[in-house]
Amino acid sequence: MNFFNELLNGDFMPHGHCLLWRTDLLLLHVGGDTLTFIAYMLIPIALIRLVRARDDLRFDWMFLLFAGFIFFCGATHILGIINVWHGYYYIHGIIKSMTGIISILTAILLWYLLPQAISLPGKRAMEAKIVALMRAEHELAASNQRLEAEVKKRTAQLEKMATTDELTELLNRREIMRLLELEVARADRQGAALSIMMLDLDHFKAINDSYGHQAGDRALKSAAETFKQQLRKTDFIGRIGGEEFLVLLPDTNISSACVLANRIRQALEQQTTDNSAIPTCTASIGVTQYIASDDLHSLIQRADETLYQAKSNGRNCVYQSPD
Numbered sequence: 001m002n003f004f005n006e007l008l009n010g011d012f013m014p015h016g017h018c019l020l021w022r023t024d025l026l027l028l029h030v031g032g033d034t035l036t037f038i039a040y041m042l043i044p045i046a047l048i049r050l051v052r053a054r055d056d057l058r059f060d061w062m063f064l065l066f067a068g069f070i071f072f073c074g075a076t077h078i079l080g081i082i083n084v085w086h087g088y089y090y091i092h093g094i095i096k097s098m099t100g101i102i103s104i105l106t107a108i109l110l111w112y113l114l115p116q117a118i119s120l121p122g123k124r125a126m127e128a129k130i131v132a133l134m135r136a137e138h139e140l141a142a143s144n145q146r147l148e149a150e151v152k153k154r155t156a157q158l159e160k161m162a163t164t165d166e167l168t169e170l171l172n173r174r175e176i177m178r179l180l181e182l183e184v185a186r187a188d189r190q191g192a193a194l195s196i197m198m199l200d201l202d203h204f205k206a207i208n209d210s211y212g213h214q215a216g217d218r219a220l221k222s223a224a225e226t227f228k229q230q231l232r233k234t235d236f237i238g239r240i241g242g243e244e245f246l247v248l249l250p251d252t253n254i255s256s257a258c259v260l261a262n263r264i265r266q267a268l269e270q271q272t273t274d275n276s277a278i279p280t281c282t283a284s285i286g287v288t289q290y291i292a293s294d295d296l297h298s299l300i301q302r303a304d305e306t307l308y309q310a311k312s313n314g315r316n317c318v319y320q321s322p323d
């Protein structure tokens with residue numbers, strides 16, 4: 001109790017006596033302390049706001065310690081003003097001691113942190129790092145683009161390989177059959193005409209035997225090219241066996257299909273007689289049209305039977321299935 005009475009007893013000799021109550025000295029001390037007090041209150045508030053706004057701040061507790069240290073310094077200055085008129089020297093001493101403790105603590109921790117703070121990258125190093133990162137990012141984006149283009153190219157190649165006959169570059173058996181299924185479904189639903197041709201090169205074994213397998217390959221490729229040239233963009237042609245081809249003619253009736261089949265046959269005959277590098281080659285063609293009662297199997301079978309008729313009746317000719 002006695003301690004508290006002494007603590008709060010401001011009756012010690014006021015500091016003003018030391019200053020001889022001279023107005024100019026009083027103004028200097030009180031003015032200086034007031035300005036310092038205002039500044040020492042504003043600085044901790046600014047530091048606390050900084051720490052709260054930046055959650056990425058390193059050593060943020062150090063900023064808070066600084067805020068506390070500066071706050072206590074400010075408190076000693078306000079006591080300096082009060083003590084000019086009242087002698088609260090115990091309270092002043094306590095606040096000074098607390099300022100001393102927090103200052104020592106801050107100083108120790110500051111020295112402890114110093115090596116880490118020194119090793120932090122400076123502005124120039126950070127800028128160089130950012131430039132390097134941006135360059136790496138650009139390079140990554142460019143290589144991503146290259147990779148994507150490569151993947152697209154490879155996917156297109158794979159898709160082509162999956163649907164194309166390697167030798168003739170026509171559609172392969174699986175793809176032409178898939179398209180036939182679609183065209184049959186379309187013809188069925190829309191009631192559109194659909195004709196197909198089964199096309200087989202004549203005496204191809206003899207070509208292979210006489211001129212060799214490589215010449216046979218060349219003949220196959222060249223025949224495929226000739227067939228393709230005669231067709232519309234909306235028609236499909238695929239190689240379904242060694243020297244056997246299937247042609248799909250959407251929106252085409254059987255008489256138009258037969259005209260086209262004869263044109264193809266003649267073009268092949270013409271092309272092989274004109275080109276001495278390719279063994280003379282002809283084709284037999286069976287033509288048929290889709291009818292409502294057909295399924296895939298019956299349609300193909302009828303085209304096959306018609307081709308067989310063309311083969312049995314002298315080859316290098318076009319036969320159409322009976323109505």
Ligand SMILES: Nc1nc2c(ncn2[C@@H]2O[C@H](COP(=O)(O)OP(=O)(O)OP(=O)(O)O)[C@@H](O)[C@H]2O)c(=O)[nH]1
Nearest residue numbers: 200201202203204205206208213214216217242243
């Ligand atoms: N060069 C080559 N020959 C092939 C290829 N595929 C199948 N052949 C050959 O084509 C020939 C087909 O013979 P066949 O089925 O007897 O028919 P063909 O000799 O054309 O007789 P017809 O069809 O009755 O006129 C065989 O000798 C096969 O080896 C190929 O990709 N390249």
